[in-house]
Amino acid sequence: MKKETPLLEVKQLQTFFHTESGIVKSVDGVSFDIKKGETVAIVGESGCGKSVTSFSIMGLVSSPGKIEGGNIFFEEEDLTKIPEKRMRELRGNQISMIFQEPLSSLNPVFKVGEQISESLILHQKLSKREAKIKSIEMLKKVGIPRPDQVYSNYPHSLSGGMRQRVMIAMALSCNPKLLIADEPTTALDVTIQSQILHLIKSLSEEYNTSIILITHDLGVVAEIADKVIVMYAGQVVEEADVFTLFENPKHPYTKGLLNSTPNINEMKENLESIKGMVPTPREMPKGCRFHPRCPAAMKVCVTHAPQLEEVADENFVRCWLYEDKEALPHAGNC
Numbered sequence: 001m002k003k004e005t006p007l008l009e010v011k012q013l014q015t016f017f018h019t020e021s022g023i024v025k026s027v028d029g030v031s032f033d034i035k036k037g038e039t040v041a042i043v044g045e046s047g048c049g050k051s052v053t054s055f056s057i058m059g060l061v062s063s064p065g066k067i068e069g070g071n072i073f074f075e076e077e078d079l080t081k082i083p084e085k086r087m088r089e090l091r092g093n094q095i096s097m098i099f100q101e102p103l104s105s106l107n108p109v110f111k112v113g114e115q116i117s118e119s120l121i122l123h124q125k126l127s128k129r130e131a132k133i134k135s136i137e138m139l140k141k142v143g144i145p146r147p148d149q150v151y152s153n154y155p156h157s158l159s160g161g162m163r164q165r166v167m168i169a170m171a172l173s174c175n176p177k178l179l180i181a182d183e184p185t186t187a188l189d190v191t192i193q194s195q196i197l198h199l200i201k202s203l204s205e206e207y208n209t210s211i212i213l214i215t216h217d218l219g220v221v222a223e224i225a226d227k228v229i230v231m232y233a234g235q236v237v238e239e240a241d242v243f244t245l246f247e248n249p250k251h252p253y254t255k256g257l258l259n260s261t262p263n264i265n266e267m268k269e270n271l272e273s274i275k276g277m278v279p280t281p282r283e284m285p286k287g288c289r290f291h292p293r294c295p296a297a298m299k300v301c302v303t304h305a306p307q308l309e310e311v312a313d314e315n316f317v318r319c320w321l322y323e324d325k326e327a328l329p330h331a332g333n334c
């Protein structure tokens with residue numbers, strides 16, 4: 001059977017930062033794809049490269065950062081090769097983003113309704129009046145009470161949860177094909193978090209929007225993701241559908257993340273944290289980048305870097321444990 005063409009295909013993406021003290025390889029050979037309507041979570045500790053990956057897709061990596069290699073195909077158009085003018089047409093229209101702190105992305109001097117209307121006028125070529133009607137409709141859709149009144153409010157007069165709803169209304173107003181949500185609920189309290197997540201999920205289903213969800217919270221992943229990409233030190237270390245990842249995690253880092261997360265259904269009494277620290281990009285360990293923290297490390301892991309390999313259907317792992325022992329470099333040392 002012919003495979004469905006993905007909406008987004010990231011291939012061997014490399015995004016580096018050129019600093020005075022050297023090159024920081026924040027994203028180093030990342031590949032994954034997203035189908036139409038699919039929700040893909042990218043998880044990992046701070047500094048693993050998940051946000052830089054999403055900024056690379058949005059074309060928002062600023063100096064001293066630069067995409068140095070690889071491709072990002074969006075409906076077969078390579079975003080790494082298109083001019084900024086074309087990227088601006090796509091951004092906020094076909095590709096939208098929700099950030100962790102809406103106050104930093106909402107302009108404090110404009111009314112919230114005007115900010116939603118602006119992108120409708122710019123990208124959808126609606127008249128001012130049509131844009132206002134559509135904006136109020138979107139505010140209603142994201143569960144804002146008295147939307148016609150809120151249209152004329154300034155961002156600071158709304159609660160954190162309401163501001164995040166406004167951001168979602170703004171992000172979905174142009175009916176994007178891809179929505180990138182970067183830690184969209186971290187700044188909110190727990191009950192509001194769940195409401196916002198379900199709102200994002202139900203609206204994306206209604207509009208058939210694909211989602212990239214950037215998060216460090218595996219509870220959030222379990223609630224809404226279809227597929228999970230685990231990143232460590234600028235690389236993908238595991239990719240699996242959400243059930244496989246929770247039922248049968250393979251990479252020792254994925255197992256560590258799950259062991260340090262309160263179980264969704266039963267509270268674990270002794271949560272274990274992953275020992276050690278994420279390496280800084282300037283002091284990347286040789287061999288497997290996780291080896292200084294890995295409870296299963298072998299000699300080969302210290303000297304040779306494993307590749308991302310498909311170990312089961314659509315389940316990819318970067319770990320020597322899943323290689324044929326005979327095929328390991330210096331297998332005799334393991």
Ligand code: SF4
Nearest residue numbers: 288291294301319320
């Ligand atoms: Fe651990 Fe080795 Fe696998 Fe790396 S390759 S995760 S060090 S077992």
